Amino acid sequence: MKFEVTILGSSSATPIYNRNPTSQALNINDRWYLIDCGEGTQQQMLRFDIKASRFDHIFISHLHGDHYLGLVGLLSSMHLNGRNKVLKIYCPEHLKEIIDLQLKYSETTLQYPIEYKFTNAVKAEVIVDNEDVIIETIPLDHRIACTGFLFRQKKRLRKLIKEKLEEIGIPIEYYTSIKKGKDYTAPDGKVYNNSLLTIDSDQPKTYSYCSDTLYNEMYFDQISNTTLLYHEATFLHNMLDRAKETHHTTALQAAEIAVKTNSQKLLIGHFSARYKKLDELLEEAQSVFPETELAIEGKTFVI
Amino acid sequence: MKFEVTILGSSSATPIYNRNPTSQALNINDRWYLIDCGEGTQQQMLRFDIKASRFDHIFISHLHGDHYLGLVGLLSSMHLNGRNKVLKIYCPEHLKEIIDLQLKYSETTLQYPIEYKFTNAVKAEVIVDNEDVIIETIPLDHRIACTGFLFRQKKRLRKLIKEKLEEIGIPIEYYTSIKKGKDYTAPDGKVYNNSLLTIDSDQPKTYSYCSDTLYNEMYFDQISNTTLLYHEATFLHNMLDRAKETHHTTALQAAEIAVKTNSQKLLIGHFSARYKKLDELLEEAQSVFPETELAIEGKTFVI
Numbered sequence: 001m002k003f004e005v006t007i008l009g010s011s012s013a014t015p016i017y018n019r020n021p022t023s024q025a026l027n028i029n030d031r032w033y034l035i036d037c038g039e040g041t042q043q044q045m046l047r048f049d050i051k052a053s054r055f056d057h058i059f060i061s062h063l064h065g066d067h068y069l070g071l072v073g074l075l076s077s078m079h080l081n082g083r084n085k086v087l088k089i090y091c092p093e094h095l096k097e098i099i100d101l102q103l104k105y106s107e108t109t110l111q112y113p114i115e116y117k118f119t120n121a122v123k124a125e126v127i128v129d130n131e132d133v134i135i136e137t138i139p140l141d142h143r144i145a146c147t148g149f150l151f152r153q154k155k156r157l158r159k160l161i162k163e164k165l166e167e168i169g170i171p172i173e174y175y176t177s178i179k180k181g182k183d184y185t186a187p188d189g190k191v192y193n194n195s196l197l198t199i200d201s202d203q204p205k206t207y208s209y210c211s212d213t214l215y216n217e218m219y220f221d222q223i224s225n226t227t228l229l230y231h232e233a234t235f236l237h238n239m240l241d242r243a244k245e246t247h248h249t250t251a252l253q254a255a256e257i258a259v260k261t262n263s264q265k266l267l268i269g270h271f272s273a274r275y276k277k278l279d280e281l282l283e284e285a286q287s288v289f290p291e292t293e294l295a296i297e298g299k300t301f302v303i
Numbered sequence: 304m305k306f307e308v309t310i311l312g313s314s315s316a317t318p319i320y321n322r323n324p325t326s327q328a329l330n331i332n333d334r335w336y337l338i339d340c341g342e343g344t345q346q347q348m349l350r351f352d353i354k355a356s357r358f359d360h361i362f363i364s365h366l367h368g369d370h371y372l373g374l375v376g377l378l379s380s381m382h383l384n385g386r387n388k389v390l391k392i393y394c395p396e397h398l399k400e401i402i403d404l405q406l407k408y409s410e411t412t413l414q415y416p417i418e419y420k421f422t423n424a425v426k427a428e429v430i431v432d433n434e435d436v437i438i439e440t441i442p443l444d445h446r447i448a449c450t451g452f453l454f455r456q457k458k459r460l461r462k463l464i465k466e467k468l469e470e471i472g473i474p475i476e477y478y479t480s481i482k483k484g485k486d487y488t489a490p491d492g493k494v495y496n497n498s499l500l501t502i503d504s505d506q507p508k509t510y511s512y513c514s515d516t517l518y519n520e521m522y523f524d525q526i527s528n529t530t531l532l533y534h535e536a537t538f539l540h541n542m543l544d545r546a547k548e549t550h551h552t553t554a555l556q557a558a559e560i561a562v563k564t565n566s567q568k569l570l571i572g573h574f575s576a577r578y579k580k581l582d583e584l585l586e587e588a589q590s591v592f593p594e595t596e597l598a599i600e601g602k603t604f605v606i
Contacts, residue, residue: 014380017349021376039376040343046320063408069376073324073342076368077317094408101404105366105397107447144410 001132002029003153003205003303005228008044010269010295012212012234012248013066015039020297021066022211022270024230025050026151029132034058035149035209041070042077048298052078057128059135060091061211062121062146068095072102075110083112090127090137092145093118121145124222138222140213143247148210150223158198165197207303208263211270214244215253220261228303229263230295232270233281239272251281255288269295304435305332306456306508306606308531311347313572313598315515315537315551316369318342323600324369325514325573327533328353329454332435337361338452338512344373345380351601355381360431362438363394364514365424365449371398375405378413386415393430393440395448396421424448427525441525443516446550451513453526461501468500510606511566514573517547518556523564531606532566533598535573536584554584558591572598 004027009020021038025045032054034041045052052074060068068091078087089095096116103110117127119137128135131154138148157179165175170184170192178184184192205227210219212232223229235243237252249257251268258266266289271278278294285292293301307330312323324341328348335357337344348355355377363371371394381390392398399419406413420430422440431438434457441451460482468478473487473495481487487495508530513522515535526532538546540555552560554571561569569592574581581597588595596604 014383015345015349015376017346020346039373040346042318043320043323043343043346046318063405065376065379065405065409069372070342073318073368073372080317092408098401098404098408101401102366102368105395105401105447106368144408 001153001156001202002027003207004300005207005230005267005303006048006050006300007269007295007297008041008048008050009036009038010271010297011038011066012232012270012272013064014273015066016273016276018297019271019273020044021069023070024209024295025055026207028151028153031056031130031132033135033151036061036067036211037069037071037074038066039069042074044297053081053083056085056088058087058089058091059149059209060089060095061140061148061209062142062144063092063094063098064144064212067211071095072099075099075114076106076108078112079108079110086113086115088115088117090117090119090135090149092121119147121147136222138208138210138219140210140219141216141247142212142214146212148208148213148219148223150209150226151207153204153206155204156201158194159201160198161196168192168197170197205303210257212248214247215249215257217260220257223263224261226261226263228265228267228301229258229261230267230269231257233268233285234270234272236275236280236284251284252288255285255292258289258292263289264291266292267295267301268292304456304459304505305330306510307603308510308533308570308606309351309353309603310572310598310600311344311351311353312339312341313574313600314341314369315535315573315575316367317576318369319576319579321600322574322576323347324372326373327512327598328358329510331454331456334359334433334435336438336454339364339370339514340372340374340377341369342372345377347600356384356386359388359391361390361392361394362452362512363392363398364443364451364512365445365447366395366397366401367447367515370514374398375402378402378417379409379411381415382411382413389416389418391418391420393420393422393438393452395424422450424450439525441511441513441522443513443522444519444550445515445517449515451511451516451522451526453512453529454510456507456509458507459504461497462504463501464499471495471500473500508606513560515551517550518552518560520563523560526566527564529564529566531568531570531604532561532564533570533572534560536571536588537573537575539578539583539587554587555591558588558595561592561595566592567594569595570598570604571595
């Protein structure tokens with residue numbers, strides 16, 4: 001089961017050369033989910049050979065430009081490239097007003113429907129529930145209404161012990177019910193217990209996306225035991241005052257959050273333009289939580 | 304006197320990898336003017352080492368996204384980088400509403416003032432008149448209200464024939480009035496005619512920026528005798544029907560316009576994403592007007 005994230009942008013508010021504002025492409029079983037869409041996201045997709053047409057779900061955390069200014073251009077390109085299937089956007093409600101105003105003045109009527117689901121920055125909510133994944137909002141503590149997103153892989157069916165089923169001679173049409181945990185009753189009335197025929201599937205994995213936020217325990221319970229935690233780490237800890245003032249997190253704090261929430265791995269990003277090289281941010285986080293990596297643009301992380 | 308334009312973006316509505324939507328940086332005597340500001344303009348400035356803080360004047364031709372979607376990000380970066388001097392924006396009036404809405408929802412109060420001058424897409428107007436240049440709008444024929452911009456270098460003062468002035472022994476304090484065309488009267492009463500002391504300055508040059516537009520003679524008079532004509536050339540002429548339908552120009556038509564308006568040089572741009580290589584567009588235009596060049600990103604053209 002595929003569950004991986006490709007980093008399209010890792011910069012905070014002001015871009016630096018070759019580092020772009022926030023965007024991530026999540027691939028869950030070949031369904032693609034776009035998380036945030038900073039300016040230049042389309043160019044980054046072209047650069048890393050990710051087709052814009054693949055995305056049916058776009059998640060926007062909040063209405064600071066570095067998280068959404070690439071969206072109207074992307075919507076327009078999808079339109080010009082002949083999209084007609086529905087696009088779902090999960091976002092703060094005022095984003096619709098911003099998009100509609102720009103479509104109005106460019107006299108554009110999109111050739112495909114957009115379905116909006118407005119996020120609630122106060123209360124966590126399930127916003128997607130399909131066969132692959134449950135997606136929840138994570139209310140964060142930023143200067144304006146902001147939510148992260150939590151992707152919980154669905155528990156998969158049990159795995160068949162093929163040799164055993166063949167040995168017993170179980171017809172293929174029973175396989176699905178056995179995967180779902182049913183026992184098998186042979187024509188002679190003999191009952192084979194499911195535990196003899198299957199093993200448990202892998203434990204479902206989770207991806208927590210937390211950008212932008214002040215260090216605040218309010219969301220720690222919700223993201224506990226995350227397989228991969230993406231957390232913003234805008235500053236080094238020697239700029240803690242600036243982090244507090246701007247409602248951001250330091251690399252050290254991001255690592256502490258990974259420890260406190262019992263995350264398996266940590267990915268840090270949303271780097272301030274002041275850091276031309278990112279080594280110090282990585283070292284600071286790894287000093288507390290060794291399983292930390294940098295959200296380098298173009299890199300894909302298997303969850 | 305410096306008068307040159309650097310291409311930041313040359314793509315039309317959908318970007319292709321490494322080709323960005325329209326933007327140009329005009330340098331007139333080290334005063335910088337930004338013409339259009341497609342998505343990614345900030346990254347292009349970083350790439351070509353052009354400082355965003357230099358620009359005090361921004362011109363937006365129309366409200367299709369490929370001509371302005373980089374603007375809000377640029378305004379925000381100017382704010383975050385401490386700008387406090389006034390920024391003048393020349394644009395269709397609804398752009399202010401689009402900018403204000405986005406600033407409102409990001410809860411941003413810019414630390415510098417913006418002065419808007421709204422363009423009139425029906426009637427040509429002088430929108431800037433300073434010591435270096437007169438700038439006029441050029442009403443174009445596009446699907447929505449759209450103006451180009453015409454930059455007319457000011458006639459400079461006459462050039463002194465230094466050796467002659469020294470030979471006569473004219474004190475330096477008379478030089479400015481002589482540059483302005485005055486004769487010189489020596490202490491002994493002898494009058495030196497200005498034509499003996501100076502030569503005429505170079506003829507003022509002009510830059511005409513025409514994007515986006517249908518081929519339409521209505522603006523040809525205004526841009527006649529342009530030193531450098533930038534004209535959009537979205538399509539090859541074998542796509543004339545598509546050009547008409549979308550209110551764009553073909554490379555062949557752009558060249559015909561250069562001929563009809565007696566332009567000295569032609570620069571073509573706003574290339575459709577369908578053209579991965581641009582040779583055919585260039586060849587088509589050069590077959591009619593040999594003095595044509597492609598608006599290649601990063602290239603600077605002296606006017």
